Structures are given as C-alpha cells and as structure tokens.
Amino acid sequence: MPFLELSLPCTEVQQPRYERALESVGALAVTLADAHADAPDEQAIFEPGVGETPLWNELVLTALFEAGTPRELLLYALAAADEDLDWSRATFRDVEDQDWERAWMDQYEPLQFGRRTWIVPWNQELPPGADADDAAVVRLDPGLAFGSGTHPTTALCLQWLDGLADEGVLRDARVLDFGCGSGILALAALKLGAAQAVGVDNDPQALTATLGNAERNDVADRLQAYAPETEPADTYPVVVANILASALVSLADTLAARVAPGGRIAMSGILAGQEDEVIARYSADFESLQAHRLEDWMRVTGVRRR
Incomplete structure (x- = not known):
C-alpha cells in the first residue's frame, strides 16, 4: 500500500504544535529526525533516559497520509488547524509501503553470546553445528524497541x-x-x-x-x-x-x-x-x-x- 509523505523542517519548540495539527487532519504516523544528522559535531541520542524524551534543536518532521490525499487541500486543512504555523516549507513525495521490520529480520542472523546463549530470529533455526540440546535460545522479534543483541x-x-x-x-x-x-x-x-x-x-x-x-x-x-x-x-x-x-x-x-x-x-x-x-x-x-x-x-x- 503506497502513502503520501509530508516532510517539514521545524524547531524543538514548534514540534508539538506541528504534530498536533498533523494528527488532527488524519496523519497515519508522525516521525522525527535530526535536521543536521550529517553534521560532525551533532550530538547523537542513543536512547532516552527514564522519563525523558530528548529532541534535537532543529528537526525534520515527517507524516504519512493515505495515498491519493490531495496535497493542496491537505495544506489548506493544516493551515486551518493552526493558523500561526508556517506550512510553506512542506514538501511531498509518494512512497511505497515496505514491511521494514520483516525486511530487517531477513537480514538478521542468529548470534551466540558466551557458551550457551543464542539470539535467533523467530523465523530461523540454530545454525549447523550449534548444540541445540544445551543452547539457551531466545527467539526475538524486536520490532521498534531497542535491544536485538547486535549492539x-x-x-x-x-x-x-x-x-x-x-x-x-x-x-x-x-x-x-x-x-x-x-x-x-x-x-x-x-x-x-x-x-x-x-x-x-x-x-x-x-x-x-x-x-x-x-x-x-x-x-x-x-x-x-x-x-x-x-x-x-x-x-x-x-x-x-x-x-x-x-x-x-x-x-x-x-x-x-x-x-x-x-x-x-x-x-x-x-x-x-x-x-x-x-x-x-x-x-x-x-x-x-x-x-x-x-x-x-x-x-x-x-x-x-x-
């Protein structure tokens, strides 16, 4: 299933208002990314602390809508949702759907840690030569959560x-x-x-x-x-x-x-x-x-x- 993708640069302060406006007009998903991810001095956020939601100062906010959503009408609805926000820098593109989690799992191989511990994708078996009788096997489908054994x-x-x-x-x-x-x-x-x-x-x-x-x-x-x-x-x-x-x-x-x-x-x-x-x-x-x-x-x- 294809989607219409809207991308918009914004600041950390503006982000909550932009996100609320997008959700109010039917965004299927809203994601955030660092606007300067390639900058050599940009600080990476590996994993938020307990109770924290850290953001970068400048962001790129991306929202998905159903394919075929009229772009001009969408911008009109967004402007009406919050008249004080600037939507002039919004860009659009059509994107094809991909099962990102399944694609990731297809590239993920069983991993051994220590003597007995194996982390194995749910749809794979232990590799040849592994001691299946003694192995402690965790079958993992991590989805979007941190922790697959590769870090x-x-x-x-x-x-x-x-x-x-x-x-x-x-x-x-x-x-x-x-x-x-x-x-x-x-x-x-x-x-x-x-x-x-x-x-x-x-x-x-x-x-x-x-x-x-x-x-x-x-x-x-x-x-x-x-x-x-x-x-x-x-x-x-x-x-x-x-x-x-x-x-x-x-x-x-x-x-x-x-x-x-x-x-x-x-x-x-x-x-x-x-x-x-x-x-x-x-x-x-x-x-x-x-x-x-x-x-x-x-x-x-x-x-x-x-």
Missing part, C-alpha cells in the same frame, strides 16, 4: 548473564531487567535458568515488545513488565540495567535498593571514559566493581555489600 551494550550484558548461568547464579533466581527494551535480557535470563524476570521500561512500545517476545518464547507466565512508576518495589539476586551512564548515575540509589545483599548487578550503556564516574557512584553500595569493554562501550559489574 555492544546488549552483547556485554548477554555475555555476563551467560557467565552467571555457568556459575549457577541464575538457577531458580529472580532477575530484574531495568530498561528492558525488547526484553532480550530478561528472556535470556529465563532461558538460562532463572525462575522469574521483571522488565522495566519508560517506553510503552518496549513493554509491548517485551510481553510479545515473552509469549513467543513460551515464558509469558514467568515475565512481568512495568513502567517505572508502576514497578513494584522489590529486591533481586540479579539485576541488569542497560541504559545510559547519566541515567545509571542518577538512578544509583534506586538500582542499589533493587539488588539483594550479596546480589549481582551489571550496568551497560556506558561509553568508554564514563565508567569511572559510574564506579565511583556505586562504590558505597557495591564491592568487586569491574569494567569490561567491547568496542566503544563498557559494562560495569559488582556485588551488593551485605
């Missing part, structure tokens, strides 16, 4: 969980996945022997993806997902938090309170060079703090003081 921060956390399983730490344990994205870390923990897992994320789409992936992996009865404001306060022997370093620092008291005495924590989403600040912030509550690097990203692990 170094996710890989670092999966390797850590696989190592905990070899130590016997995960056996029958309860695991908290804070910033769960697609639920990949919670699902891996369950496949590696954990009894229960809880995922927490500030993105409703991530919670939907997590619960959908739990169904796909036949562990829906052992995985719960919550927004931060509805998460039940509890302690866990294993906590993993794959969020940004700034969020890890600001949430240190919250995360420390979630780890049971003697429990383990792994934190990622930390760029190389940021690990010292994270270690310093957690040193009062955790011992044996160590940093591990993969490409430009770090993982910090520790044990909760008793």
